[in-house]
Amino acid sequence: MLRSNHRWLWPLFGSLLAVLVVSTLFRVVKAGAEARLRALSATELEARLRATPENSALRYALGQAYARANRHNDAAREFIAVLKREPARPDVLNDLGASYLLQERFYEALVALQAAVIAQPDYALAHANLGRLHLATEMPFTAVQDLERAHRQQPRNISISYDLGEAYQQTLNFRSAERAYLQALRLDPTYTPARVGLGRVLFSLTRYDEASRQLELALQADPRNASALLALARVRMEQNNTHDGWEDALTLLVKAAEADSQMPEVHYELGRVSLRRGDAGAAIEYLKKALLLSPDHPGAMQQMGRALRLAGRTADARRLEAQLRHEALRSREEARLEERVHQFPEDWEAKAELCSLYLETGKTGLAALLLRELEQGAPALRQLPSLQTSLRQQLGSRKRSPLPTPAQASNGGPH
């Protein structure tokens, strides 16, 4: 009865089905084509592009190939070229933003990523990249909001769950961080970064036995994971704050330094353990390395001051202590001005002061971000020329791809 009454619906269902099949087929074909392009090397793509310079798909693939090869400047150039033809492509905008982010060109990254989420509001990866951008620009609470949005859209994306855990840690929301890491591990129990993250957050929650278990599991999977070795060394020192505990920690830290000699935290901890063992000479050597890798490392400076005093080098210690104090008070002033400019966006003097502090501390990306705002909002500000000169000097010979102008930025992006 029902069938006969609704027979007229059949052609409609048929048409819908046909559209669905065609669109799926189109997507499959497109994905296949993209995959084929992704399989090509940058050199091959360059050659092909010479033959068909107008081919956007090819140019986009070339940009991605450059990005995979960490040639982010070249990648950005290609993405911008694609955007000149197809200005509202969210995937290209996202990748452009990501390229800029990896170059610490935060202003350009922000513009591109914001344009990506305007073009496609439910674009999880662009939201996630915005989150990473905000983590890099020391706005962890905003990062949490971005990453939570991304997570809602792609709850089964492991890396988004992991990054959300990192952002929660930075905002000291340790329980939420624990949940985020556990979610990532539910999706992939072999995902070591999340296991290490979980170990670190359990440590922060002073649940040392559980932290130790997670970090040991991470090391079973990846015995040379320097982050896991470092975190486990810290747990050991807290669990057993005696000579034995320090020896344990020392063994782990030496392994961590062998696995990754470029982590300042590892050398800092080695210095600290050496001091506890009464070996000022060894401490000085380790802390020197830490300060070489991270000249403003406050812990390394503090410990170095102590080590130098123990070694009888009082004048050197005093110099270092004065530097630490200077850095500490400068970072406090930075925090004060950051809140000020957030609450009073028209306080151009405060913005100029903050920009100057960023330049002093080598935070070039953040300085550039502020300078753009100053150029737009207070072009007559007396400090502007000197700030511009300082920024140019700091950027030095850094090769830059075409930048979006402030006018373009205010129109919503580089397209």
Add this chain to the structure above:
Amino acid sequence: MILASYRVWATSSRAWLAIGSLVSIGLHSGCVPPRSTPASTITASARGPALLEEVAPARGLEFRHEASDRAPLTIVETMGSGCAFLDYNNDGWQDILLVNAGQDFRQSRQMPNTRLFRNDQGTFTDFTSEAGLSIDFYGMGCCAGDFDNDGWTDLFLTGFGRNALLRNTGKGSFQDVTSASGISAATHSWGTGCAFVDIDRDGWLDLYVANYIIYDPDLPLCRSGSVMTGCTPNQYRTQRNLLYLNERGSRFRECAESRGADDPSGAGLGVTVADFDDDGWPDIFVANDGTPNALLHNLRGRFRNEGQSSGVAFAETGAMRAGMGCDAADYDGDGRIDLIITNFQHEPNSLYRNLGRLSFEETTGPAGITTPSIMRLGFGVSFADLDGDGRADLYVGNGHVFDNVKEFDDTASFEQTDQVFLNVAGQRYAEQLPRSGAIPAVSSVSRGLAVGDYNNDGAPDVLVNSLERHVRLLENRTGNTGGWLGLNLVGTRSNRSAVGTRVELHGAGVMQVREVRSGGSYLSQSDFRPLFRFESAIEPAQITLKIRWPTGRWQSVKPEGTGRYLTIKEPEFRDEE
């Protein structure tokens, strides 16, 4: 997608650094030699006898702190107020002063609400009106001392907007002599911790006053993510501290800058005066909130900030912790005065062991303080022998500064429980949990904290002034199985309060050290009277008291008995002594 390459970025050393700096807060501790106290001896005991019990209502102590009728609280409203044990009428019983803030700090005048309670042999009566103590300010802290050497304990109160010097008339009342004495009436100031201290050993108590920050009314609230809450001190400029030199009890002259004691970059809160290098000249420690702590080394009346060289300015991580309250005592029995500082949540409190020659090592971790303190926000803190074993235990008052903290920190709460740490063999501290029955299981927002023996039973009691909550008086119920001895010291050539006196009790192979202090903890004043408790019974004949008066003269005393407060008057030393 490029996304894959982010993994490299996110796990790079730069990212780890950022996280590491937060994670590492829990592990930094000093480099004391390893000690072999077995862990089993330091776990909280099973439910047993009470150490401290709440008695405020039963003893007639009715007081509720007030700070604001708005939420969220601004930085001014959330800092709370101090409290004091003092004997203002010289009857031998510790009276109580409870500083109060007010109804609206934006107004220059408040309804007077700071209260003085007279101790009538263990019960309290509100004596505020009779004592003429009607201060219409937004009160913060207090300290006591006989600045005019007339034998009656005077008071100094700090506040947001102005401070007040109150002279004890000796007739049961106080007289506001702020302006007449040359104390600054600057309305922009924000006085916090204070202490009377004879910096030049001339026999007259000078006055040190810490200032916090310059509050900006345009910036009442700040963001924590998407939540607006009170700002941290980092959002404001700091204020320099003040040192008033006492000109023979009649006037004070401010001289902090010229004497090297102004610490202009510090956001000062707690002030503890102690002779850290044992040279007979009182040094000043200031717990600075989010700025490097200051240790002002007294060089015969002038000061040099040795915070950094001594190792107490920063945490081991090189981070500036949020110093709130502080206290000093010899916790490890080596005769040197050690230091405790309370800090913010996610930072441990800081315990520093004095190595001598004005050098400290942080022993927070090895002493077992890190883990229990990291999830609390500490304010008032005091060393005191709470369990009667002759060692300095710790009482820490906790409570967050943000009344809406739960909205942006999933591990924090505004109200928190206080903590008692018992000293284990001078090496480690064992937290006594409320479930053990040792202390009341009360969540509050503790701020000012003072220790004093209100019922003269020889056991220290604890007074806590909590933000916008009722006062707590925690009576010590441990008894005194081994005996005790209290001292009531009276200076003659030194200041009458004997502030700055060091007392060493030698006997039966032990030594206990006490100092008479003004100020301390968090904006508070504890009982002046040095109190010694003995783990096991000790004959008075075995005891020798060695007293170094603030003038630097030593006196040796054999007490005639124990189990009481003994009054010792500074002798008239002959010149050759």
